[in-house]
Amino acid sequence: GGWDMLYTGPRSRRAPMPFPEAVERLLNKKICMSCSARNPPKAVQCRKCGYKGLRVKSRERSGKTQ
Structure with a gap:
């Protein structure tokens, strides 16, 4: 998939969400x-x-946050 390309940096935990319809x-x-x-x-x-x-x-x- 293309989700791995949406991360903003090496320490980012979550991909930014695309447009609201996709969410x-x-x-x-x-x-x-x-x-x-x-x-x-x-x-x-x-x-x-x-x-x-x-x-x-x-x-x-959900999970541990560092």
Whole structure:
């Protein structure tokens, strides 16, 4: 992909976000907690496995910050 080209420098932790429509398309999803499939934002259960435990896709990556 081209995401690696968007980093601003060697110490940058996050790529700058492109235009708002792209952000919406990339991040407005639900993730299945069982099989990790991407589902539409209005989904109630997973399209692949039928599991009802869905979470909203994270906006920022969680983890240790240095």
